[in-house]
Amino acid sequence: MTAVATPAPPVGGPRPVPWAKLAWVTWRQHRVALAGVAVLLGGLGLYLLIMRVRIHGAYLAVASCHPAGSAACEVTGRPFSSYYHTAQDMTAILQVIPVLVGVFVGAPLAARELETGTFRFAWTQGCGRLRWAVAKLVLLAIAVTAAAGAFSLLFSWYYQPFFAERFDGVLAPQLFALRGVDFAAWTLAAFAIGAVAGVLIKRTVPAIVASLAIWTGLALATALFLRKHYQASLLTRGSPGYSNPPWVFGQWYTGPNGAPVGQQTIRNVVAHAPESVQNSTNPNAVTAYLTAHHYTQWSTYHPESRFWHFQFIEGGWLLVLSLALLAATIWLVRRRAA
Amino acid sequence: MNVIEAAGLGKRYRRSWALRDASLAVPAGHVVALVGPNGAGKTTLLHLAVGLTAPTAGRVTVLGGVVPGTPAALDQIAFVAQDAPLYRNLSVADMLHLTRNLNRRWDQRRAEARLAELAIPLRRKVGRLSGGQQAQLALTLALARRPALLVLDEPLSSLDPLARHDFMASVMAAVAEDGVSVVLSSHVLADLERVADYLILLSAGQVQVAGEVDDLLAGHRMLAGPAEAAGDVAERLAVVHVHRAGALAHLLVRSNGAAEPAPSGWESSPVGLEELVLAYLREPGAGALPGPSARATQDSGVPA
DSSP: OOOOOOOOOOTTOSOOOOHHHHHHHHHHHHHHHHHHHHHHHHHHHHHHHHHHHHHHHHHHHHHTOSSTTSHHHHHHTHHHHHHHHHHHHHHHHHTTHHHHHHHHHHHHHHHHHHHHSTHHHHTTSTTOHHHHHHHHHHHHHHHHHHHHHHHHHHHHHHHHHHHHTTSSOTTOHHHHTTSTTHHHHHHHHHHHHHHHHHHHHOSHHHHHHHHHHHHHHHHHHIIIIIGGGSSOOEEEESOOOSSSOOEEEEEEEEOTTSOEEOHHHHHHHHHTSOHHHHTOSOHHHHHHHHHHTTOEEEEEEEOGGGHHHHHHHHHHHHHHHHHHHHHHHHHHHHHOOO | OEEEEEEEEEEEETTEEEEEEEEEEEESSOEEEEEOOTTSSHHHHHHHHHTSSOOSEEEEEETTTBOTTSHHHHHHEEEEOTTOOOOTTSBHHHHHHHHHHTOSOOOHHHHHHHHHHTTOOTTSBGGGSOHHHHHHHHHHHHHHTOOSEEEESSTTTTSOHHHHHHHHHHHHHHHHHHOOEEEEEESOHHHHHTTOSEEEEEETTEEEEEEEHHHHHHTEEEEEEEGGGHHHHHHHSEEEEEEEETTEEEEEEEOSOTTSOOOTTOEEEEOOHHHHHHHHHHOTTOOBOOTHHHHHHHHHTOOO
16 A cells, blocks of 8 residues: 555645535535424414505594594594504514524534534534534524514515604614614624523533523513613603603602602602592592692603614624624534534 | 544543553554454544544544644545544535535545445435445445545444455455555454454553554464463563463463574464464563554654
């Protein structure tokens, strides 16, 4: 047997495998997951499209009805109200779409290779595991983020009549994360959480379960505790009103001495009010009575105008978090001892 | 050029060392049998050589000084892992397409010709191929990359005798065709005895024997004689292993060739590879590490 004369590799190593070839690999291996995303978002998108067309007539009827608030207009507005209830159900369902899309594409990316042992094939090919990981993570991250972004544009358009009729404020917690840049950012975050969990846990199903739990915890913590602190809230006497619905998240009363008082005290005061006040259909009558007795209502809120500011803050930190997690995934793939 | 060169190489998983202080140099152009009992560190050594894992201690280089796992190394080394992991849900044709796109060098004609010869249908799903066909497909994918070094981890363990024979015939054909260097591991020496011309014996995480098979066989003899005289012989000759059977003792000794006369009262005979390996496995303290390992340390200039 003769020794093989292998030419020494050129300085800097051989010319790397082109990204286009790795794009094909990514497509071939993840096309089922991507098709699932397309069917899910496409199906929901088609539904939104059809509903939006049907809502349009009901919305025009409401918008053109004068005088608003009359009994006749209340009857005219019934179909629109019924569409609104459907829209609220839809809103609830859509909360889980980012995590479904992100995690089901992200978590199996590395976990399935590690679980089935095929990483020993994939990571010993000529392209190298670094290029392999970068190609897959970047391409799939772009794909799911773009799909989610397009879907949330459609949703914004679908929901626009309800905003126009002041049924909801744009900062409302159940709507905020479905619009603007937030929906895409939460999808990207779910993908990144899934990807890093896949490398760490090394098994597909446990990685999916863990990512679902982590993402849900993060989303709840953000909606309940974090988001209202993006900017100092505004404080107003009374209620900020509903003509341009702001996001009100704190309301309390102060008594005659300026100290906060409990709800029970207010109920007691109102209970002593004359019948004419208690039975009044005008809510301002009670407020006026309380003010006359030196009880003041206070509200903390964010005005609607802060929508894009908040969107970019939340989208920004989610983007930074996602990029950090994706970088961690690549680092873990590189150094992972097989 | 050495296709694999290690100096003081060690790998620890959590608390235990899978491979410890391994020094060896495998010259190019050989079919190397990496033999040892289960858990001896064979897979660890191969994973270190193909860059799947990083050493805890020491260093390893491949193909004349290239660091494993770097683009230059990956480009020229094809690895078939144990049980030949492939994507079971892909068709054979897609598996070829995938591997082509994961590599810079690819010989589609060679791959297709080999599969046609083996009668492996291109449209069948990988998961529906037999074990032997999957192993052959993995080998085909590896060879189509035109590697300088082919590394096979336990390639025969899950195959039936006929598939084993066919698989080894394929490997030997590739060796004859383009002179690829081959390293294969097995815990069954008999699988490799006929084809390997270089032997590395690993036991308990350490390299116990390394060298060309012809040199190893020429450098050992089996002596048979009276058991009570075994101690005297051991004082004069380098005895690897003593096997006593009643009044008779069999001694595996290191020698300078058959020309050396046997001690009086002893009968000398050449040793077979299997006997030699078994003798060393029974004596974990004994080692036969000829020149190359020492040279590796000097060449690399890195203290172990």
